[in-house]
Structure formats: C-alpha cells, structure tokens
Amino acid sequence: MLDNNQLLRFTTAGSVDDGKSTLIGRLLYDSKSIFEDQLQAIENTSKKKGHEGVDLALFTDGLRDEREQGITIDVAYRYFTTPKRKFIIADTPGHIQYTRNMVTGASTANAAIILVDARHGVIEQTRRHSFIASLLQIPHVIVCINKMDLVNFSEEAYNKVIEQFEEFSSKMLVKDVRFIPISALLGDNVVNRSQNMDWYQGAPLLHTLETMHISSDINKVDARFPVQTVLRPQRDGFIDYRGYAGRVASGVFRKGDEVTIMPSGFNSKIKSIDTLDGELEEAFAPMSVSITLEDDIDISRGDMIVRSNNKPEASQDLEVMLCWLHNDSAKPRAKYTIKHTSNEQKAMIKEVVYKYDINTLERNMDDKELGMNDISKVKIRTTKPLMVDSYRENRTTGSIILVDDATNETVAAGMIV
Numbered sequence: 519m520l521d522n523n524q525l526l527r528f529t530t531a532g533s534v535d536d537g538k539s540t541l542i543g544r545l546l547y548d549s550k551s552i553f554e555d556q557l558q559a560i561e562n563t564s565k566k567k568g569h570e571g572v573d574l575a576l577f578t579d580g581l582r583d584e585r586e587q588g589i590t591i592d593v594a595y596r597y598f599t600t601p602k603r604k605f606i607i608a609d610t611p612g613h614i615q616y617t618r619n620m621v622t623g624a625s626t627a628n629a630a631i632i633l634v635d636a637r638h639g640v641i642e643q644t645r646r647h648s649f650i651a652s653l654l655q656i657p658h659v660i661v662c663i664n665k666m667d668l669v670n671f672s673e674e675a676y677n678k679v680i681e682q683f684e685e686f687s688s689k690m691l692v693k694d695v696r697f698i699p700i701s702a703l704l705g706d707n708v709v710n711r712s713q714n715m716d717w718y719q720g721a722p723l724l725h726t727l728e729t730m731h732i733s734s735d736i737n738k739v740d741a742r743f744p745v746q747t748v749l750r751p752q753r754d755g756f757i758d759y760r761g762y763a764g765r766v767a768s769g770v771f772r773k774g775d776e777v778t779i780m781p782s783g784f785n786s787k788i789k790s791i792d793t794l795d796g797e798l799e800e801a802f803a804p805m806s807v808s809i810t811l812e813d814d815i816d817i818s819r820g821d822m823i824v825r826s827n828n829k830p831e832a833s834q835d836l837e838v839m840l841c842w843l844h845n846d847s848a849k850p851r852a853k854y855t856i857k858h859t860s861n862e863q864k865a866m867i868k869e870v871v872y873k874y875d876i877n878t879l880e881r882n883m884d885d886k887e888l889g890m891n892d893i894s895k896v897k898i899r900t901t902k903p904l905m906v907d908s909y910r911e912n913r914t915t916g917s918i919i920l921v922d923d924a925t926n927e928t929v930a931a932g933m934i935v
C-alpha cells in the first residue's frame with residue numbers, strides 16, 4: 519500500500535538564484551494548491567509589475583516579508599495539499615545563515631530538495647547543503663537540476679551534474695538520492711512531464727513527492743515516551759486520575775505493556791492510554807496522549823517511559839555532532855542549558871574533538887573554535903543523566919539543543935553520535 523495520505527515534510531536548499539522561490543511557486547501554481555482569491559491577487563500584482571503570466575516568486579513573497587520584518591523566524595512553513603498527500607515545505611533562505619536555517623528547517627524533514635543550476639553544476643553550496651542533509655539523516659534527497667531551458671534541455675549537461683554530485687556524495691550517508699531535470703520557470707518536470715526532455719524516463723517532482731514511501735523512515739521499534747506534564751488528581755480537575763501527558767517520540771505503546779520509568783528505573787504496566795476523544799489500545803509516534811500506570815510511581819516532567827525490554831542509555835557524557843547556530847562563538851568550558859526531549863539540564867562543552875571543513879569534508883583536528891555555521895564533533899558533560907539514543911537510531915531522542923542561560927537564545931543543535 520502506498521502511504522499516500524501521510525504528511526510529507528520537505529525542505530528546499532540551494533544557493534541564491536538557483537530558483538527556490540520559482541520552484542515553490544510553480545509547485546503551488548501547477549498543482550492548483552492555492553486559493554482562487556490568492557491566485558487572483560498574484561495575477562494582478564504580476565500584471566502590474568509588467569510580468570508576462572504570473573511572477574512565481576510572489577508565492578513565497580508573503581513568507582519573505584514576514585521574515586524581513588520579524589527576523590524572529592528564520593524558517594517559514596508553507597502547507598499545501600494535493601488529492602494524494604499533504605505537504606509542509608520548510609522554506610529556508612539560501613544565504614548567510616544557511617547551516618542554521620537548514621538545521622532548523624530540516625531536522626524533521628522526510629525529504630530535502632537540493633537545487634542545482636544546470637549551467638553551473640555542483641558548487642560549494644551544493645556540497646554544504648548535501649552534507650548537512652546527510653548529517654541530519656534526511657531519508658530522501660532529490661537533486662533538482664534546474665534551468666534546463668538555459669542549457670537547451672541537454673541530457674549531457676544533466677548527466678554531468680549527476681556525475682559531479684555522485685563523486686562527492688559517495689563519502690556521505692544519504693540512502694535515497696534521485697535526480698530530476700527541471701525548469702522551474704517553464705514548469706518542465708515540476709508538476710507536469712516535460713515535453714522538451716524525452717530522454718528523461720523518471721517522474722516529475724510532484725509525482726515523486728506524492729509517491730515517496732516514508733512510513734519505513736519512522737522508528738517503530740524503540741518505544742519512547744518523554745513525559746511533558748504530570749496530570750495529578752484534584753489539582754487538574756481529574757478526579758482520581760494520575761496520568762502522564764506527552765508525545766510518543768518513537769515506537770508503539772500498548773495497554774498492558776511492561777514499562778520502565780527512566781531514570782529512576784521503576785517498573786510498571788500501562789493501565790490505560792487516553793486522549794480527549796477517549797481511550798486507545800495503542801499509541802505510536804507522533805501521537806499526543808496521556809498514559810496511566812498500574813503502580814503509583816513518582817514521575818516528573820523530563821522522565822521517560824520506555825518499554826522494559828528496550829531501554830535507551832542513561833548518560834551524562836555525550837558525543838555530539840554539533841552545529842553552531844549563533845553569532846557569538848562558544849566560550850571555552852562555558853555552561854549551557856541542554857534541552858533533550860522534555861528534559862532540561864545544565865551542560866558543559868568539555869572538548870571539541872574536530873571541526874569539519876565543509877568544502878573538503880575533511881576533519882580539522884586543530885581548530886577548536888565554534889562559530890556560526892560550524893559543524894564539529896564535541897564532548898558534552900551534563901549535570902544529570904539524559905536518556906539518549908543515537909541520532910542514527912532515533913531522530914527525536916538522539917537530538918539536543920543548547921541554550922545560553924544569560925540570553926535564553928538557542929546557540930547550537932546537535933545529533934548524538
């Protein structure tokens with residue numbers, strides 16, 4: 519069965535002028551995923567600006583305005599639906615804070631679209647974005663070779679980009695890479711099959727997104743339930759109800775399952791799984807539920823309910839692939855708040871093991887500074903144990919962020935090795 523109806527999150531990456539806005543506009547326009555009145559407004563503005571047809575970049579301009587005024591959101595999300603699937607696009611601006619934006623926008627993405635200008639081929643930004651996509655273990659990468667109209671729709675130009683891409687991507691960990699030759703401006707192979715590239719046998723972009731299998735990307739094995747809130751009898755108006763509310767991070771929980779509470783290590787059984795709409799027999803990621811247990815155990819926010827026969831590691835020493843996201847560099851041995859699922863502790867960066875040179879993908883063992891956009895392997899020590907999995911096994915319980923206590927700003931995001 520195709521998992522068509524599932525929500526697919528994807529992010530777009532590319533350097534400035536590769537055509538990201540045009541591509542998103544084309545996707546929304548040709549798939550008719552835009553309301554009549556919005557479309558009318560865009561057509562009117564396009565005409566006023568002297569555009570022949572519609573100015574596709576206007577589809578993302580609303581998002582950009584918001585960004586320029588606020589600066590608070592670095593990543594804008596856009597929703598659209600086709601008869602086959604729902605989509606969320608994390609629109610990450612291509613310039614300056616590329617790493618930061620991509621990490622923020624892509625950490626929950628099922629797929630990344632990496633745009634390459636057919637005239638220029640693979641450039642530094644392509645390598646950067648692909649490397650970040652591989653670090654974030656985005657399961658599917660679609661390389662869209664854009665502006666094919668400017669290279670006479672040449673198959674040779676397309677093959678050359680694939681060759682360049684494969685040359686460096688062989689060093690990375692991306693499971694599923696596909697290539698699509700497109701013209702975002704003219705619409706070739708975006709929603710509709712190109713009439714100009716008979717030599718391309720694959721599907722257009724939208725069809726590829728609509729039919730991509732994503733259910734196997736979810737971790738269904740390791741049952742993890744970080745407790746967000748403890749619902750107490752009396753206080754919250756629940757008579758005789760003591761439940762633990764939160765969101766299933768991964769795996770499946772069933773009524774009667776033997777569970778362990780971490781870090782305390784107490785064992786119990788699931789008495790019920792409740793939602794506002796009633797009781798459930800089972801819950802899986804990313805459902806928000808409240809769980810009750812057969813025993814009365816002292817549990818607080820930040821604890822984790824897991825299946826007893828499959829526990830995460832409780833650790834105070836973490837090895838983390840860290841993306842630095844802030845203008846201020848890391849201060850040596852400075853203390854930060856580490857946020858991991860619903861848990862928060864104090865933490866210190868003990869050691870910078872190495873820093874990546876993103877251009878060559880080589881490890882620099884001597885440069886220990888952590889500045890904006892740097893990606894480094896670090897050792898972190900926390901004041902109390904966190905219940906962690908490796909990011910490779912679990913994108914939720916395997917990721918952390920660091921927050922500066924003084925400013926309350928996020929300074930880094932990391933993947934547990």
Ligand SMILES: Nc1nc2c(ncn2[C@@H]2O[C@H](COP(=O)(O)OP(=O)(O)OP(=O)(O)O)[C@@H](O)[C@H]2O)c(=O)[nH]1
Binds near residue numbers: 537
């Ligand atoms: N000929 C041609 N031009 C294109 C194509 N796609 C985009 N362009 C043009 O390339 C320029 C840059 O496109 P944008 O969509 O603004 O590119 P971008 O810089 O990636 O977008 P943002 O950074 O997201 O604003 C515009 O003038 C587009 O009209 C294409 O397939 N063919």
